[in-house]
Amino acid sequence: MHKQVEKTSDVVYNIFWMSVALTKVADQHKRKREVSKLMKYKYLLFDADDTLLDFKRSEHEALTEALIKYGIDPTDEVTDTYSEINDGLWRLLERGGIGKNELRIRRFELFAKRFGLNVDPSALAAEYTDRLAEKSFLVDNAEELCRSLYGKYRMFIITNGIKNIQESRLGASPIKEYIEKSFISEEVGYEKPSKKYFDFVEQAKHIDGFEAVKTLVVGDSLTSDIAGGVATGIDTCWFNPRHKKLTGSVLPTYEIHSLGELYGILDEKEKA
Numbered sequence: 172m173h174k175q176v177e178k179t180s181d182v183v184y185n186i187f188w189m190s191v192a193l194t195k196v197a198d199q200h201k202r203k204r205e206v207s208k209l210m211k212y213k214y215l216l217f218d219a220d221d222t223l224l225d226f227k228r229s230e231h232e233a234l235t236e237a238l239i240k241y242g243i244d245p246t247d248e249v250t251d252t253y254s255e256i257n258d259g260l261w262r263l264l265e266r267g268g269i270g271k272n273e274l275r276i277r278r279f280e281l282f283a284k285r286f287g288l289n290v291d292p293s294a295l296a297a298e299y300t301d302r303l304a305e306k307s308f309l310v311d312n313a314e315e316l317c318r319s320l321y322g323k324y325r326m327f328i329i330t331n332g333i334k335n336i337q338e339s340r341l342g343a344s345p346i347k348e349y350i351e352k353s354f355i356s357e358e359v360g361y362e363k364p365s366k367k368y369f370d371f372v373e374q375a376k377h378i379d380g381f382e383a384v385k386t387l388v389v390g391d392s393l394t395s396d397i398a399g400g401v402a403t404g405i406d407t408c409w410f411n412p413r414h415k416k417l418t419g420s421v422l423p424t425y426e427i428h429s430l431g432e433l434y435g436i437l438d439e440k441e442k443a
Contacts, residue, residue: 212324212406212437214381216372218390219330219353222410223313224340229306230254237299241290249286256281264331265362265395271333275300304339309346310412312430317349320437328353329372329388331362331395352377363392364399373403387424389433397423408436 220226234253235245243249257278263269269277279292279299320326328350330337334357341347354372361368373381383405390396391410398421400407409423410430417426425436 211385212387213385214378214387215320215324215326216329216386216388216400216405217326217350218388218392218396218410219328219332219337219341221310221391222389222396223310223317223328223346224344225308225310227254228308229303229340230257233299233303233306236302237295240298241295243288243290252285253278253282256285261331262394265364267362267365271357271362275333300333300336304336305343307340307343309344310430314345316430316433317346319434321349324437325378326350327372327378328355329363329368329390329396330354331356334358363395364397364402366399366402369399369403369405387436393417393419393421393423397421408433 217223231250234250238245238249260269260274260278260281264271264274276293276296279296282288283290283292283295317326326349328341330353332355334355337353337355341350341353354368354377356362356368359368359371361371363369372378373383375381383403386405387408388396388400388405389408389410390400391412393409397407397409401421401423406424408425408427409417411426412428414428417423427433427436
C-alpha cells in the first residue's frame with residue numbers, strides 16, 4: 172500500500188512538472204505571436220553594392236589589377252574617371268537607356284577614348300569582370316547586422332549587378348548564410364527601379380507570405396532602391412553614409428548614415 176502511494180505521488184509529480192513545462196512553452200509561443208503582431212516589418216530587402224557589400228573597394232582593386240596587366244598606370248585620375256563613366260552608364264541602365272551586355276563593354280570604350288588608350292575594350296572588360304568576381308568585401312558592420320537580425324526578420328538581396336559577378340561575391344561573403352534569397356536583375360529580367368522588378372520579387376512563389384506593408388527596402392541609391400520601393404508602395408530606408416543632400420522628388424521613409432542606425436528604426440517600430 173505504501174509503495175502504491177509513492178508510485179502515485181511520482182506520477183502526479185511528473186504530470187505536474189510536465190504541465191508546467193508545457194505551459195511555459197505555450198507562453199513563449201504566445202509572446203512570439205504577440206511580438207510578431209507588434210513588429211512593423213518582417214521582410215528586409217537589402218541592396219547589395221555599397222549597402223552590404225563594399226563595391227567601391229572591390230571596384231578599385233579589380234580595376235587597378237586589370238589596368239596594371241595592360242600596362243596602364245592606375246592613377247587617381249584614371250580610376251576616378253572610370254568610376255564616373257561607369258556610374259553614369261548604370262544610371263542610364265536604370266532608366267532603360269542601355270542594356271547590361273552593352274554596358275559591360277561601352278564603359279571601357281568610353282574610358283579608352285577619354286585617355287587615348289590603344290587597348291581592346293572587350294579584353295579589358297573581361298579582365299576587369301573576372302577580377303571583380305573575386306573581390307568580396309563588406310561595408311562596416313554588415314556582417315554583425317545580418318547576424319543579429321537573422322531569425323527575427325527574413326532578409327533578401329535585391330541587386331542590379333551582373334549575375335555571375337554577384338553570385339561569386341555574395342557566395343564568398345560571410346553574410347550568405349543569413350540571406351534567404353538574392354534577386355539579381357539579370358535573372359529577374361528587369362532592373363531596379365522598375366515596378367516590374369519589384370512585382371517579380373513580391374510574387375508568392377518567390378517569397379512565401381510576402382506582405383508589402385511589412386517590408387522595408389534598404390539601399391544607398393535614391394534612383395534605384397528608394398525610387399523603386401516608393402513606386403511600389405514599400406517603405407524605404409536610404410543608407411547615406413556620405414551625408415549626401417537629399418534632392419529630387421524621391422523621398423525615403425527613413426534615412427540612416429550607418430548600418431547600426433537601422434536597429435533604432437526596427438526597435439522603434441517593434442515597440443510602437
